[in-house]
Amino acid sequence: MIKKTSLLFTMLLLSGISMLAQNKDAVIEAIVQEANENSQLEILGHQLMDGIGPRLVGTPQMKNAHDWAVAKYESWGIPARNEQWGEWKGWERGISHIDMVHPRVQSLRGTQLAWSPSTPKKGVTAELIVLPTISDSMEFKNWLPNVKGKLVMISMPQPTGRPDYNWEEFATEKSFEKMKKEREEQTEAWDKNMSRTGLDRRSLPAALEEAGAVGIVASYWSRGFGVNKIFGAYTKEIPTVDLELEDYGMLYRLVESGQKPQLHIVAESKELGKVPTFNTIAEIKGSEKPDEYVILSAHFDSWDGGTGATDNGTGTLVMMEAMRILKKAYPNPKRTILVGHWGSEEQGLNGSRAFVEDNPEIVAGVQAVFNQDNGTGRVVRISGGGFLNSYDYLGKWLHEVPKEITDEIETTFPGTPARGGSDYASFQAAGAPAFSLSSLNWSYWNYTWHTNRDTYDKIIFDDVRNNAILTAILAYMASEDPEKTSREKAVLPISDRTGEQLEWPEPRSPERNGGQN
Template sequence: MNKIFKITVILFLSAIALQAQKKDAIVESIIKEANENSQLKNLGHELMDVIGPRLVGTPQMKKANDWAVAKYKAWDISARNEKWGEWRGWERGITHIDMVYPRVQSLRGTQLAWNPSTSDQGVTAELITLPMVNNQDEFKKWLPNVKGKLVMISMNQPTGRPNYNWEEFATEESFEKMKKERDEQTKAWRKNLSNIGYGRSLTTELEKAGAVGIVASRWSNGFGVNKIFSARTKTIPTVDLELEDYGMLYRMVEYGDKPQIKIVAKSKELGKVPTFNTIAEIKGTEKPDEYVILSAHFDSWDGGTGATDNGTGTLVMMEAMRILKKMYPNPKRTILVGHWGSEEQGLNGSRAFVEDHPEIVKNVQALFNQDNGTGRVVRLSGQGFLHSYDYLGRWLSAVPRDITKHIETTFPGTPGGGGSDYAAFVAAGAPGFSLSSLSWSYWNYTWHTNRDTYDKIVFDDVRNNVILTAILAYMASEDPEKTSREKIVLPINPRTGKQRTWPKPRSPQRKGGLD
């Protein structure tokens, strides 16, 4: 080996070593900033406690959009609100629900989203339950009975204790007996609804027949927790009562006690309002037209404050962007964050972005989406991209072992057809990945419920997700290679006997609730 060649090799190896040290230094700085200067609790307070739930079309959603833009600009990150559609404007007011006969008791419940407002005096009436019928004709004969009444439309649950509580304390025989009775009751209830025959339009028929309000209880299989979605009535109130109060009233109706309740459910109709995605970006220095995207939906249902669905995902992406701007201000590729609107009604914000920005979608290096709760990330799929292991494996190698040891990876995986906003990008052929979290009883206790609030956030897990996301974004930006979009050959669907196909892009609903 001649002297000049030896010097060249030494210089080359030194350059590689220096580059590795530089990358390690950035990774270490990301970890240090996340652990020692976390802004998560402050951000969580401002978003969940002060702004509150972010139902599409509400003033709170717009406040959240504007708040995020202001936060990014304070961090010297370019940000904007990008209109993608219009929605029925609505604002929640106070809800008071009280039993007034045969005794007085305040009840625990709330009006559903887009509920028609009552007057200041509210509605006071006797409760009535749905009848057991053999067919729709029988139901139609009964229907005049609802005139002037509040109609209870949910099944009366036989127990308010979730299964895990029975498993801990009940005898095996008692638990099995309860499950059998509940299964039989549920089957009979569903059969009766089928006999009634109106499906989702049942409340419309009750309203047309003269009911003065609808009372529901969509229990979420946990202590004091209900799913809170939207009202389907045009002029009369729809409220959801927690199981404990709903069951009490139901029993009163069955025993002939003729209970009456008073509902005051105030709200405002705001006409047609614009809807937005909040977009922020740190411009790339070498490949500004290639993109690493951080992704989380910004909207929520409004039974709670949208803390784990998807406040925590929002916090992860905001905090990751703050740290990246501070520790990695000159990325090779543009790092863009999308806070999507109206995910809850069908991925509308992200689908609109994909449809409106093909020039960005075709140049996505990778997208990282977090949505399903407060837990640490425990699953990562290659989403059907054949070579996803090659690049995701490289990037994950830079993440601390105490984070990656919890993550189960599936490569190449299969493409997600829905569920969250990464699917909008996967359908367009862009490598989008879901950072899927540990449950923390998400499905029962916080997903779309009245208990999805700040106190349910596990900040240690969220901080781990910030570190993971920021390092993945950094590694994806620095990677000298463009990620492969080659797809796997999908397997045969055993139900149809036909080969599965890649999900197709779907257009968003750009005008919601306006018909």
């Protein structure tokens, strides 16, 4: 009797194990296994960030990245192509070297801004001056002749180079509050003085150039140790350089103390005329519903102060790795799985807006768009994007993702549509269900977003691998879903700012002839 009972228990146990094994999804298991045991993320990251480097629209490096991505997809057996959507001002960064040569010699930390005109081959040497405190625009106009032959400092000197979190940890409360108050007063006074010139950050450099300045020196601190935002220049013939806070502050103090510091600046660059701009598109064709699309989305371009590692190198890696894994684990999807690596997101979502405008039949067939942009961290937030029934399908797909990935994800349904920010907004404006896979920030906004510190070493590959698994499984689930996703829009809430009901954003056309003076 004991033997029969034991045998029956064993049979029931084996039966239960067998049923459990049958309930596991073989494709999901294969996705997880491939991601964990054969990850290509570090290799791809090295090739893209270290080898190709920053991907500023209009540069040869941007075109090199597009060509690299096409070759990489084709090596995985995934058809890929570069689609031209417009033209941009062509420019290539060269050597930047900035030295103080008076009252002493010191090499400084800084770089020319994107699209900055080049210095002569031997560089430019000149005295620094700062903007005056003025009563009105006429006084400023009368002062302008003083800039002739000078380098002009146009940014406010910061009262501290320590980020606020450092003050919070070590300063007394009284000292911290005193610093913040003084900084607020200084900033307010600076802004008011700037407004009295009648100019803004775009028109001021042009006015100084017209008055005979030989260069513009700025410092756009990003509220972290050694970190600055690096954007574009607004001059046509003279160089614009950005100096890190520590060096900029030293120079400003030297000017104010009457020591007349001089800089020698070599900022080499090349104007390349108009160049074509592209999106890179790759796709795994659907076997049953080829005219319905699951789109993986990430912008490919970056600013070029660093190498664009977390904005948006990591989003790019997530989508490439997800496509590689899907090709191995799910080679015959029901719907077409398409990946878009968009150009010129940083200047206004231009690549994705062009794709949406140029491909209405694809947009009409969208099942879902999954976009990843903001940094290297694991995904922790997903919104329904304002689609009324988004929970019904997105919630169902997320349920199949391993709990160790979804446990930290907060969802908001139905949410509201984006009005910019990243490329999923281009699809949402056209009524296509598009969702942002939003990341934990890892000090993104201060340290890597558009900065000189956005480099390979800031990538957290465990989190990126997490996101590649999440994206691949969501794409698989969206492809397999027997039903087409609903596009019904939720009634949007009242705006806190205007007190009026929000309206769904309208599609916007891209800038197809950008950067031209």
